[in-house]
Amino acid sequence: MSAMVENEAKQAVTPPLLELDHLHVTFGDTVAVSDVTLAIQRGERVALVGESGSGKSVTALSILRLLSDAQVSGSIRFDGQDLLAKSEREMRGMRGSDIAMIFQEPMTALNPLYTVGDQIAETIVVHDGVTANEARKRAVALLGRTGIAEPGKRVNSYPHQLSGGQRQRAMIAMALACRPRLLLADEPTTALDVTIRAQIVELLLELQRDEAEKRGMAVLLITHDLNLVRHFAQRIAVMEQGVLVESGSVEQVFESPQHPYTQRLLASRPQRTVVPVLPISPVLLEARDVSVDFKTKLPGFSGWFRSGHFRAVADANVSVRQGETLGIVGESGSGKSTLAMALLGLQRTVHGEIEFQGRALGSYRGAEQTALRSNMQVVFQDPFSSLSPRQTIERIVGEGLALHRPQMGQEARRDKVVSVLREVGLDRTVLYRYPHEFSGGQRQRIAIARALVLEPRILILDEPTSALDVSIQQQVLKLLAGLQQKYNLGFVFISHDLAVIGAMAHRVAVMQNGSIVESGDVEQIFATPAHPYTRKLLKAALDH
Template identity: 80%
Template sequence: MPNTPHTDAASPEPLLSLERLHVRFGETVAVNDVTLAIGRGERVALVGESGSGKSVTALAVLRLLRDAQVSGAIRFGGEDLTKKSEREMRGLRGSDIAMIFQEPMTALNPLYTIGEQIAETIVVHDGVPPVEAKRRAVALLARTGIAEPGKRVLSYPHQLSGGQRQRAMIAMALACRPRLLLADEPTTALDVTIRAQIVDLLLELQRDEGQKRGMAVLLITHDLNLVRRFAERVAVMERGTLVECASVDQIFSAPQHPYTRKLLESRPRRAIEVVPPVAASVLEAHDVSVTFRTKLPGMEGWFRKGRFDAVSNASVSVRQGETLGIVGESGSGKSTLAMALLGLQRTSNGAIVFQGRPLASYRGGEQTQLRSNMQVVFQDPFSSLSPRQTIERIVGEGLALHQPQLDAQARREKVVAMLHEVGIDRTALARYPHEFSGGQRQRIAIARALVLEPRLLVLDEPTSALDVSIQQQVLMLLTGLQRKYNLGFVFISHDLAVIGAMAHRVAVMQNGVIVETGDVGRIFSNPTHPYTRKLLEASLQA
């Protein structure tokens, strides 16, 4: 059977067995008749688009679903978890079954230090004294590769980077040496270098724990590169149903189900047009720097001012119909540079010219016109769209401000026309953002930006949180809109595959400095800077 787990002679029974699992929320079926088994020490990937039931399946294993009707059997070590009391489940959670959540910033308690949160798990489940628990917390952080673990145990979640928070979550999950680890999108939105490190770390820890207790891993993800590198077996879910389950080699070389083939064919594809040499300049930036004043701890509680150079002497340009990709790790200055290019971040030196005119020369009402010609699409459309406004008002808000001569009917017609351009029909007008999927919300955010017919569009990680198939749809949409309206794009991403598909030229940033820039084909095939080579190597590994 394709979903048969690896077993050993000493323990032929699978570690985890889902038997006809069915999860319903009211009239909505989230998981439909799923049967899946995972053996001791096995690595299984559960893949599918948002809403396919992946995370609900994992939460059902831990019995963490509220207001849900669950039927079928969930056997762990031969015992049916659906028959256990809540007290018995609390004893299993964190001890025998642990989970790494997708977003550590929301999963970690902001009021407690990292060390306190890891130590609490150890004290509760292993019953050791707090002093010993803290010592083990330091050791766990060290094991996950966090520098200066003795200091980091005293840090709060907001004081750590995304990669460090994810490592802290892994340390917490492994604190009691679980037999089953549920990893829910553990690398989403991480830089390619951090992503590769997390994958290596999970492989190393799984091998170490596998020698002792046979720790199995259920990896939930939509990152197919991660699946290929990490998993031994792949289970594919579509709309709550398990449609295919087979070895990694079989899934990638000979997928059987149409949905699996669709996922594999959804990788970014390059479809951009060549920019004519005579294309007019939209934006030019010369030696732009952004400096922030910081406070450094001084003697006797006093503070002395320090200086942080977020962007140093950056020079870039964008022409009509051209996409400039900006890549680099978190904290490299990508978004800060983009905000400076838009005139939304004060610069300490340098010049920015938009359509032949310095940004600094725009005054009064001219700045309003400038805003209509420079628009931005953010990474998370759910937080950038007002939950209290209808789609008609969200998309039409800019028109009301920048084109006051339009009456309500004319405004509505323009909103409907732009929504149609991005693949959203007019029935969306009276609805709210929470009623749409992530991909649809991003299309709405794009419509809001383009309804004003700007000349420059800044896209700040617009596809990082989207499924691979939805990501490809958004990229093709942007390519078509650029071609139709002759737009200039500044495309910020840490996903080099996306940049390779979308960008004409690329600028590589490290610690606020553009270390390499040029044609995307040349940079990707023959990078000259060591940092660029590091990013490309990590992208191939992750």
């Protein structure tokens, strides 16, 4: 008998570790999860996938009974126990010890007033009843096991003193502190760089294999990252609008998806839509030997501090032609966004030369500088935080016109706003609504409309799709490509997603520690990277 057949036979006689039977979750009149039935075996890795609002996180939180305002019906059984019948005190005893959760955003999940060591140790003391000293020793060991360098020092760090990858590792250490039998991982890699993402996936696989041998730890991975699912999970369950529409082995679902929604998800990968730039296209923006410094405080004698400098960008050389997209890639802290703000003239301490249409940015004064601002616009990563929650869409999109085109009357301004909203796929009915009334993809379209309304020559796009679901991401990328071709715009596209850069960019600049380590044609660099860091990024993207 083969190992696979033996495993299937074993699962057939062994009751599942977790059983959801006709799970139904509502918030008032809103149905969040409808009739979901799902089983997870001991030691199994199952991925629950779907877009934002599909009910994935609600399903996970209902398992832990963390939905205080929800009405939950159906059955949730863990190791034969009915979780819906347990008291809150009994559930507190199970959370962390039997069922643990890694939350999506560790910066909000971790308490900023306590060190990560104290938070991990607290979990151990509460559930295992050991002394504080023993709990601290175990916290150090857990941090070391998750791959954090110098765990004896990092155990005393506060969350804000750790990088994104370190915070996520600390969350994993906390979740594994009491050796749970079921680990719920809610988008554990979404906000991480591609290399850190690959490390976290490997770490979870390693820890799950170790724990599975001891206690049969199962993992329910909640994500919309299909590459992560392919490399991590054994089975996949697909949710759409609160309904489980398809499930099966990863190989089966990826190779022959049955449901139209699953087929759309799998087809929503960035497609290259780049139109070649004409050799005679003029250079719109050029930076030569650009460096950006920030002041820092250095310790001195007797508690005094002296000023120092941190070089965030060093000797960068980039250019953007009309109709061209320059991709800037690199991990968090590499200097991508700092360079972009320097190109916009929004950094104070900048050395080197930056020219727009052959003229130095510093030479623009008065009305010319105002015109320059209208020609160089920016779209930020998070449209919700960059759009004023107190203004209507008409005010938000038309604000630039009121500032830069004061001669326009109210009716003419409204007509221009409606026209540009139509360009990004929205109609005039949105004019009097507010940002919170729209989805993430719609808010990003509004942010793009706000940038386009002044008819700029250059758009700086700072991670414009990283917070979006895969299908929405594809829609926004297609929209941007169409707008570029229609208006011959120059793009500076900042991202740590190499698939997005491969789909959108003509040329790419790879940044590491503030320096551009490699630049050139996207297809050439992706095919034959010369620098070790570029090779590392590409390998991490492929492995992931």
